[in-house]
Amino acid sequence: MVKKEKANNKVYKGVVEEIKNKIVSGELKKGQKLPPKRELAEKLSVSRASVREAMRALEVIGFIESKQGAGNYIKESFEDVLIEPLSMMFMLQQINAEEISELRRGLELEAAVLAAERADEEDILKLEHLIKEMSVTENEDRNVILDKEFHYTIAKASKNKMFLNILNVISELIDNFIKGIRKEILSKEENKERLLKVHSEIALAIRERNKMNVYKAMEKHCTIINENILLRTKKE
Amino acid sequence: MVKKEKANNKVYKGVVEEIKNKIVSGELKKGQKLPPKRELAEKLSVSRASVREAMRALEVIGFIESKQGAGNYIKESFEDVLIEPLSMMFMLQQINAEEISELRRGLELEAAVLAAERADEEDILKLEHLIKEMSVTENEDRNVILDKEFHYTIAKASKNKMFLNILNVISELIDNFIKGIRKEILSKEENKERLLKVHSEIALAIRERNKMNVYKAMEKHCTIINENILLRTKKE
Numbered sequence: 001m002v003k004k005e006k007a008n009n010k011v012y013k014g015v016v017e018e019i020k021n022k023i024v025s026g027e028l029k030k031g032q033k034l035p036p037k038r039e040l041a042e043k044l045s046v047s048r049a050s051v052r053e054a055m056r057a058l059e060v061i062g063f064i065e066s067k068q069g070a071g072n073y074i075k076e077s078f079e080d081v082l083i084e085p086l087s088m089m090f091m092l093q094q095i096n097a098e099e100i101s102e103l104r105r106g107l108e109l110e111a112a113v114l115a116a117e118r119a120d121e122e123d124i125l126k127l128e129h130l131i132k133e134m135s136v137t138e139n140e141d142r143n144v145i146l147d148k149e150f151h152y153t154i155a156k157a158s159k160n161k162m163f164l165n166i167l168n169v170i171s172e173l174i175d176n177f178i179k180g181i182r183k184e185i186l187s188k189e190e191n192k193e194r195l196l197k198v199h200s201e202i203a204l205a206i207r208e209r210n211k212m213n214v215y216k217a218m219e220k221h222c223t224i225i226n227e228n229i230l231l232r233t234k235k236e
Numbered sequence: 237m238v239k240k241e242k243a244n245n246k247v248y249k250g251v252v253e254e255i256k257n258k259i260v261s262g263e264l265k266k267g268q269k270l271p272p273k274r275e276l277a278e279k280l281s282v283s284r285a286s287v288r289e290a291m292r293a294l295e296v297i298g299f300i301e302s303k304q305g306a307g308n309y310i311k312e313s314f315e316d317v318l319i320e321p322l323s324m325m326f327m328l329q330q331i332n333a334e335e336i337s338e339l340r341r342g343l344e345l346e347a348a349v350l351a352a353e354r355a356d357e358e359d360i361l362k363l364e365h366l367i368k369e370m371s372v373t374e375n376e377d378r379n380v381i382l383d384k385e386f387h388y389t390i391a392k393a394s395k396n397k398m399f400l401n402i403l404n405v406i407s408e409l410i411d412n413f414i415k416g417i418r419k420e421i422l423s424k425e426e427n428k429e430r431l432l433k434v435h436s437e438i439a440l441a442i443r444e445r446n447k448m449n450v451y452k453a454m455e456k457h458c459t460i461i462n463e464n465i466l467l468r469t470k471k472e
Contacts, residue, residue, distance in 0.1 A: 012292055023327045030328050049285075056248055056289045057296035063324050078325050085317045088299050091259045092266050094314050095398055103398040106346025107339075114338065162331055162339040 011046050015054035018044055023074070034064065034072040060084070082169045090177055097178055097233045098226075104170045105222040108151070111158040111167060112202060112218040116211045119157035126153050127203040135196055143186045150199060157206070178229060185228045194224055247282050251290035254280055259310070270300065270308040296320070318405045326413055333414055333469045334462075340406045341458040344387070347394040347403060348438060348454040352447045355393035362389050363439040371432055379422045386435060393442070414465060421464045430460055 018040070022028040034040075037051045044051075055072050058064045062081040066072045089095050115123070130150045137143055148171065155167040174181060185191055198221040205213035254276070258264040270276075273287045280287075291308050294300045298317040302308045325331050351359070366386045373379055384407065391403045410417060421427055434457040441449035 013296075016296065020324070020327070023324070030330070053289055053292045057293045060249075060252065060293035061297055061321055061324070063321075063328075074328070078321075078328065078330050081321045081325060082318065085297055085299075085314075085321060088256070088259070088297070089314050089317060089401075091256070092299075092310070092314065094266070099396045099398045102346070102350065102394075102396050103343075103402075106342050106399070110338070110342025110345065158338075160335045160338050162335045163342070165325075166339075 011050040012053035012057065015040065015044060015046060015051050016057055019054065019058065028074055030074050031076045032074050034074065036071065079165055079168065082165060083172060086169050086173060087176065090173055097174075097229055100170060100173055100177075101222075101226045101229050104167070104174075105226065107163055107167050107170070108154070108222060109215060109218050111155050111160070111163040112206070112214045113211050114160060114163070115154050115157035116206050116209050116214040118159045119206050123153055123157035124203070124207050127157075127206065131196070131200055131203055134199065140183055140187050144182045147182065147186060147195075154202070154206070174229075178232060181229060181232055184232065185225060188228075191224060191228065195221070198224070247286040248289035248293065251276065251280060251282060251287050252293055255290065255294065264310055266310050267312045268310050269306075270310065272307065315401055315404065318401060319408060322405055322409060323412065326409055333410075333465055336406060336409055336413075337458075337462045337465050340403070340410075341462065343399055343403050343406070344390070344458060345451060345454050347391050347396070347399040348442070348450045349447050350396060350399070351390050351393035352442050352445050352450040354395045355442050359389055359393035360439070360443050363393075363442065367432070367436055367439055370435065376419055376423050380418045383418065383422060383431075390438070390442075410465075414468060417465060417468060420468065421461060424464075427460060427464065431457070434460070 019028065019034065028034070034055075035043075037048050037055070041048045041051045055064065055066065059066060059072075062078065062084065063075060064072045065075055086095075090100070119127075127150065130146050130153065134143065134146050134150070137146065151167065151171070152164075155164045158164070186195065198217050201217035202214060202221065205211075205217055255264065255270065264270070270291075271279075273284050273291070277284045277287045291300065291302065295302060295308075298314065298320065299311060300308050301311055322331075326336070355363075363386065366382050366389065370379065370382050370386070373382065387403065387407070388400075391400045394400070422431065434453050437453035438450060438457065441447075441453055
């Protein structure tokens with residue numbers, strides 16, 4: 001477990017540690033209710049205000065949720081737990097659009113390779129269905145949704161929650177910080193055809209469980225996207 | 237910017253939002269001091285207790301630090317900002333050692349490919365120097381340090397802070413949750429030679445700026461590591 005230095009005046013940190021310890025020991029599991037504030041305060045010999053601060057902190061990190069009048073619970077799902085810290089890093093310009101695109105590339109490539117190995121029939125049919133719709137729709141907003149679903153399905157087919165979580169966060173970061181970029185890329189005539197082609201290549205290679213071809217097709221895909229993102233961010 | 241639903245009783249969340257807005261607008265930059273609690277409380281018409289809760293929360297996420305008697309500051313560096321959420325996810329068994337290893341593979345491969353393009357002379361000399369020491373040292377603890385430094389240098393040579401940050405976090409997670417695994421892997425006779433060979437191949441390929449060879453050598457490296465991690469986790 002990750003140790004943090006405890007300052008004397010940081011009573012609430014002791015409470016956060018205590019809850020973490022209960023998680024490590026298995027005493028607290030996802031979805032479970034936390035002990036009442038009063039009980040925690042007594043047990044740790046701290047004020048209820050310190051317990052409340054600790055709860056707030058854990059809520060902001062996204063690990064507990066407080067249900068009105070019903071107490072605090074360990075969350076069931078942690079899918080959005082990385083959004084806040086990554087968004088803040090982005091906002092403070094510790095990271096830029098190019099770095100995000102490169103990270104996306106690394107993860108998309110590996111997720112696609114894993115998907116070629118692990119996708120089940122349902123995943124593959126979903127990909128093929130999405131491509132069919134992409135090839136006929138003229139609606140640009142619909143195309144954005146289909147594109148997102150396509151990549152979400154690949155991440156899901158990797159059967160690795162880390163890839164799914166982080167790629168989702170990156171997708172949100174791109175939407176939030178490079179406004180309208182997805183629509184811009186998908187609407188350009190020269191991109192439309194190229195993207196439809198690589199999307200089809202990716203789906204086919206996953207169907208054929210051909211890792212090398214998946215890698216190559218996804219590499220082409222990322223090159224198209226990253227070219228466009230660079231073009232946009234250099235204009236700004 | 238990422239919107240969160242505001243419950244009426246979550247006054248502190250409004251304060252967190254306000255600080256985030258100041259970051260987005262550029263009013264607050266890294267290393268800067270936050271306005272005094274009193275001032276924020278007045279401006280937002282909330283209690284000082286709510287402002288304090290917001291500060292605690294931002295501190296737990298790792299974005300501000302409070303300096304004894306000197307107020308709250310936006311941090312200078314956010315390198316450790318992902319450790320807490322990822323550790324918690326791990327602890328709550330949302331992710332397992334295999335998933336972490338796969339994520340590491342995806343990131344190491346891409347970081348190494350970027351390093352082949354971007355490593356400067358200093359990075360390359362460092363890698364070569366580390367290999368020279370690895371090939372002669374008999375001390376197992378020293379070998380663990382050299383191995384970590386080798387991979388840290390590649391991540392750094394990618395010149396992408398996202399790879400550096402996330403790979404560091406993964407490295408810490410592995411150390412924390414698969415205790416002693418690094419030493420175990422590096423101490424096995426059959427691994428020693430194979431690892432020294434792939435480390436040398438990686439460094440050489442970076443020196444020659446040969447992306448394909450870097451990829452292949454790093455792939456071999458990850459296979460050795462992941463085999464060993466799987467062996468261990470299946471025993472447990």
